[in-house]
Amino acid sequence: MSAFFENLWRDFDDCFLSYDYYMLYLKGLRNTMIIAVLASLIGLLIGIITTGIRIAPKNNKIMKVLDGIARLYVTIIRGTPVVLQLFIGYFVIFATMKSFTFFEVKETAGIWVAALVFGINSGAYMSEVLRGGINAVDKGQMEAGRSLGLSWTATFFRIVLPQALKSAIPTMFNEFITLVKETSVAGYVGIIDLMKIQKYITTQNAKLYVPLFIIAIIYLVIVLILQRIQKILERRFARSER
Amino acid sequence: MKGNDLKYSGSLIQIKGLYKNFGKLQVLKGVSTEIKKGEKVVIIGPSGSGKSTILRCMNLLEVPTYGEIWFEGKLLTPIDPYLHPEIIRLSKTYQKMLVDAESTGDKKPREQVDAEIIAEIKQKDLLKKHEGGEYKSAIKTLYKSNFSDINITRQKIGMVFQHFNLFNNLTVMQNLTLAPVHLKLKSKAQAEEKGMELLKRIGLEDKANVYPSTLSGGQKQRIAIIRALAMEPDVMLFDEPTSALDPEMVGEVLELMKELAAEGMTMVVVTHEMGFAREVASRILFMDDGVIKEENPPKEFFANPKDDRLKEFLSKVL
Ligand SMILES: Nc1ncnc2c1ncn2[C@@H]1O[C@H](COP(=O)(O)OP(=O)(O)O)[C@@H](O)[C@H]1O
Numbered sequence: 231m232s233a234f235f236e237n238l239w240r241d242f243d244d245c246f247l248s249y250d251y252y253m254l255y256l257k258g259l260r261n262t263m264i265i266a267v268l269a270s271l272i273g274l275l276i277g278i279i280t281t282g283i284r285i286a287p288k289n290n291k292i293m294k295v296l297d298g299i300a301r302l303y304v305t306i307i308r309g310t311p312v313v314l315q316l317f318i319g320y321f322v323i324f325a326t327m328k329s330f331t332f333f334e335v336k337e338t339a340g341i342w343v344a345a346l347v348f349g350i351n352s353g354a355y356m357s358e359v360l361r362g363g364i365n366a367v368d369k370g371q372m373e374a375g376r377s378l379g380l381s382w383t384a385t386f387f388r389i390v391l392p393q394a395l396k397s398a399i400p401t402m403f404n405e406f407i408t409l410v411k412e413t414s415v416a417g418y419v420g421i422i423d424l425m426k427i428q429k430y431i432t433t434q435n436a437k438l439y440v441p442l443f444i445i446a447i448i449y450l451v452i453v454l455i456l457q458r459i460q461k462i463l464e465r466r467f468a469r470s471e472r
Numbered sequence: 473m474k475g476n477d478l479k480y481s482g483s484l485i486q487i488k489g490l491y492k493n494f495g496k497l498q499v500l501k502g503v504s505t506e507i508k509k510g511e512k513v514v515i516i517g518p519s520g521s522g523k524s525t526i527l528r529c530m531n532l533l534e535v536p537t538y539g540e541i542w543f544e545g546k547l548l549t550p551i552d553p554y555l556h557p558e559i560i561r562l563s564k565t566y567q568k569m570l571v572d573a574e575s576t577g578d579k580k581p582r583e584q585v586d587a588e589i590i591a592e593i594k595q596k597d598l599l600k601k602h603e604g605g606e607y608k609s610a611i612k613t614l615y616k617s618n619f620s621d622i623n624i625t626r627q628k629i630g631m632v633f634q635h636f637n638l639f640n641n642l643t644v645m646q647n648l649t650l651a652p653v654h655l656k657l658k659s660k661a662q663a664e665e666k667g668m669e670l671l672k673r674i675g676l677e678d679k680a681n682v683y684p685s686t687l688s689g690g691q692k693q694r695i696a697i698i699r700a701l702a703m704e705p706d707v708m709l710f711d712e713p714t715s716a717l718d719p720e721m722v723g724e725v726l727e728l729m730k731e732l733a734a735e736g737m738t739m740v741v742v743t744h745e746m747g748f749a750r751e752v753a754s755r756i757l758f759m760d761d762g763v764i765k766e767e768n769p770p771k772e773f774f775a776n777p778k779d780d781r782l783k784e785f786l787s788k789v790l
């Protein structure tokens with residue numbers, strides 16, 4: 231039994247402590263979090279714009295065309311795998327950028343491209359969450375506002391949106407948690423995220439399982455922390471209005 | 473171009489030849505009536521007969537398919553050309569048909585030709601087929617002094633819903649002050665003073681700072697009523713205001729409505745409360761299958777129903 235723990239410790243030492251390997255994990259984690267945070271901010275922005283277009287009254291041609299584009303965007307993003315979107319984003323955008331010789335593109339720019347791709351991806355899901363929250367608000371709320379002479383916009387921002395956000399914000403935070411895990415495919419296009427660290431360590435010392443488990447534990451800890459924050463958010467929003 | 477004016481009957485609300493379709497379903501099939509200042513009009517009828525729809529058309533929560541709604545002499549809907557021969561005469565369709573009719577050579581009097589063409593245009597709905605948006609915008613320009621801004625008009629038309637529709641994210645006081653303050657009709661202090669006065673009137677001044685979810689149905693509905701009153705409307709529309717209430721709370725809401733009636737408020741009330749109709753109404757409308765089947769003061773309405781469907785309806789509800 232003690233031999234087992236001794237081995238385990240040696241493996242952990244080899245894969246985490248020696249050669250300052252833990253710094254590598256930290257660097258990977260940092261990149262993972264940069265991509266996830268940036269992507270969810272971009273996603274939030276795109277989500278808000280997309281939702282705005284989809285729910286605004288369609289009383290002219292421009293709104294109808296924009297609505298069509300928004301629908302197409304959501305359909306395409308939700309209908310294709312995120313890895314594929316990453317490949318297309320990375321090879322198409324990044325390669326095009328690189329071909330402009332007059333400005334130098336550093337390899338680390340990959341992170342920004344990934345953040346953008348994941349942001350565009352997340353925007354589609356965020357908009358569905360937001361739209362769902364808005365549609366869940368009783369139609370009578372808008373009618374009551376309009377019957378008092380308030381405009382659609384005033385009623386929307388003062389009455390409907392605050393109620394929609396109450397249910398949507400915790401769910402959108404959930405989207406962020408998903409994003410933290412989903413970005414683990416970024417390594418496919420050469421970005422050094424947390425997941426990618428396993429490859430480095432394995433090439434150095436031929437150990438496979440231990441780094442995988444270390445990475446699993448790091449993801450788990452991060453996700454558990456975020457889930458706690460989400461619970462607090464949920465309670466916060468449920469409390470207002472009591 | 474000189475602006476034209478259409479005739480104003482002097483009624484507070486005037487409904488002319490109203491039709492409403494929801495997709496293929498025709499819900500209103502030609503409703504016309506007028507609501508005069510100070511009148512209390514009660515609308516009764518079986519479920520699905522279009523009572524809510526006609527009420528919701530009065531403040532344009534539903535947009536009529538054909539017909540016109542007038543409020544204090546201004547049009548809420550677009551002009552319905554079929555209701556105005558003089559406007560039909562402006563159309564290319566009419567002018568072309570007139571030329572055609574005159575070229576056939578038979579000597580009918582001009583008035584008869586005119587009447588026949590107008591009847592044919594109405595019957596075959598030719599304006600919709602042959603006249604484009606050009607015609608619509610031309611009459612819109614010509615009669616623009618007749619149109620009102622719907623958001624301004626709605627300030628004068630209070631509405632009370634079956635399910636109260638208090639703003640869930642606002643306190644009772646915020647419910648009462650949001651619209652008057654946002655629309656710059658009152659300062660925040662003035663609006664709150666008025667709000668408090670209204671709350672005192674219904675004995676709920678201690679509820680000013682609670683959220684609607686903590687209130688009983690009867691309290692919610694009375695607050696919904698004073699929320700509309702806070703706008704100082706010229707008319708109040710009620711859509712089955714007591715139908716969603718527990719029986720013991722119906723009384724308090726009807727009491728408040730009777731007070732309003734006594735104070736001279738113009739009211740249009742869709743309800744199943746026959747006692748209220750008998751006591752308060754100056755006129756009762758019976759709606760059935762998208763039309764007004766009968767329209768009379770309560771005495772005559774209950775004592776002497778003529779329409780068979782109304783007799784049947786009354787035998788069930790009385
Ligand atoms: N927004 C809508 N879309 C489709 N059908 C509707 C809508 N509103 C009402 N209807 C239909 O119109 C008919 C009349 O409805 P309503 O005016 O609410 O009747 P009432 O108030 O007399 O019970 C019903 O058959 C109802 O299902």
Ligand SMILES: [Mg+2]
Nearest residue numbers: 523524525712
């Ligand atoms: Mg109804």
